[in-house]
Amino acid sequence: GCCGAATVSSALAALEALAASEAGRRAVAHEPGAVRALVRHVFMMSSSNEGSEHAAAALLAVCRESRAARSEAAGAGVVTQVLLLLQSQCGTRAKAKARSLLKLFKSM
Numbered sequence: 001g002c003c004g005a006a007t008v009s010s011a012l013a014a015l016e017a018l019a020a021s022e023a024g025r026r027a028v029a030h031e032p033g034a035v036r037a038l039v040r041h042v043f044m045m046s047s048s049n050e051g052s053e054h055a056a057a058a059l060l061a062v063c064r065e066s067r068a069a070r071s072e073a074a075g076a077g078v079v080t081q082v083l084l085l086l087q088s089q090c091g092t093r094a095k096a097k098a099r100s101l102l103k104l105f106k107s108m
Contacts, residue, residue, distance in 0.1 A: 005044075005051065012041055012054035019061035028058065029066040035059070035073050042081040042098070049090040056085065056097035063104060070108060079105055 003011075015038065018024035028034045041055035059078070063070045078101065085098045 008041065008044075009051040009054065012038075012051045012058065016054040016058040016061075019058040022065075025062050025065055028062045029069040035062065035069045036076045038062070039073050039076040039078045039081055042078065042101075043084040043088065049085075049088065049094050052085055052088075052090055053094035053097065056082070056094055056101060060097050060101050060104065063101070070105070074105060074108065 015028060015034075019028055028038075038055045038059040041051055042059060044052050044055075059073060063073055082098045082101045082105075086095060086102070090098070
């Protein structure tokens with residue numbers, strides 16, 4: 001790949017920060033491939049789960065408000081990724097975000 005784990009984690013942290021605002025959530029939801037990329041990074045095989053945590057948090061923020069984003073995430077396999085994250089050794093915050101994502105997609 002082109003980027004190291006630290007670079008990916010930093011990029012995901014930036015997306016999480018962007019998703020904190022309404023305009024940012026809209027931008028992420030409407031950017032082609034952004035939701036799919038976040039889904040892909042919800043569960044990453046790495047020693048640090050920081051990236052997974054940022055991806056899950058950003059995805060949760062975007063998908064809570066956008067039906068289109070939820071649909072795209074579901075099509076990209078978000079439920080499988082979330083279940084893998086929940087079974088991993090991730091931190092408390094990542095698990096909380098994963099559980100919230102699971103609830104959101106169960107209610108679809």
